[in-house]
Amino acid sequence: MISIRRVKPEEADTLSQIAIAAKRHWNYPEHWMQLWIPQLTFGPAYFQEHESWAAELNGEVVAFYTLQERESNAWLENIWVLPKYIGQGFGKELFLHVLSHSRELGYTTLKLEAEPNAVGFYEKMGMRQIGEHQYELEGRPRILPLMEIGL
Numbered sequence: 001m002i003s004i005r006r007v008k009p010e011e012a013d014t015l016s017q018i019a020i021a022a023k024r025h026w027n028y029p030e031h032w033m034q035l036w037i038p039q040l041t042f043g044p045a046y047f048q049e050h051e052s053w054a055a056e057l058n059g060e061v062v063a064f065y066t067l068q069e070r071e072s073n074a075w076l077e078n079i080w081v082l083p084k085y086i087g088q089g090f091g092k093e094l095f096l097h098v099l100s101h102s103r104e105l106g107y108t109t110l111k112l113e114a115e116p117n118a119v120g121f122y123e124k125m126g127m128r129q130i131g132e133h134q135y136e137l138e139g140r141p142r143i144l145p146l147m148e149i150g151l
Helices: 009-024 030-040 044-049 090-104 116-124
Strands: 002-006 051-057 060-070 073-081 109-113 128-137 140-150
Touching: 002 090, 009 030, 009 044, 009 051, 009 060, 009 073, 051 090, 060 090, 073 090, 090 109, 116 140
Parallel strands: 073 109
Antiparallel strands: 002 051, 051 060, 060 073, 109 140, 128 140
C-alpha cells in the first residue's frame, strides 16, 4: 500500500539517489548524466524551502515531488520514481496528489518542464504542451516541453 507524506529534510540523500536513478532509467549517455547529477543532488535545505512530498511503500521511500510557485502558478519542479516502480502506478498516485494539493493551496494552473521521455505520462494525466524550452547540451539541441493543466 502506497502512502504519501511530507518529505523529511534528512532524507535528501535518499531522494537525490531516487532522482539520479530515475534519470538514468532513460539510458542517457553517462557523460550527460555527470552533467545532470549536480542538478539532481539535493541538500536538506532544499526540502525545507520547497513543498515536498514522498511516496512510501512498506516504509521505503520510492518516489517524491517538489512543488514551487512561479508567476502565481503551481510549478512541479521534480517528480521522480525509483525505476523498479516505474509503470506500477506510483507516478500516477503522486501526480494525483500534486493536483489535489495544488488545488488545496488555491492554484488554478499546474505547469512543468517535462523530461521528454515522460511526456506521454503527463498527457495521460491530462496535461497539454504549451511551449518548449530549448538549449544545447554538448553542442546538440535539446528540447524540453512546457506543459500545463487547469486545476
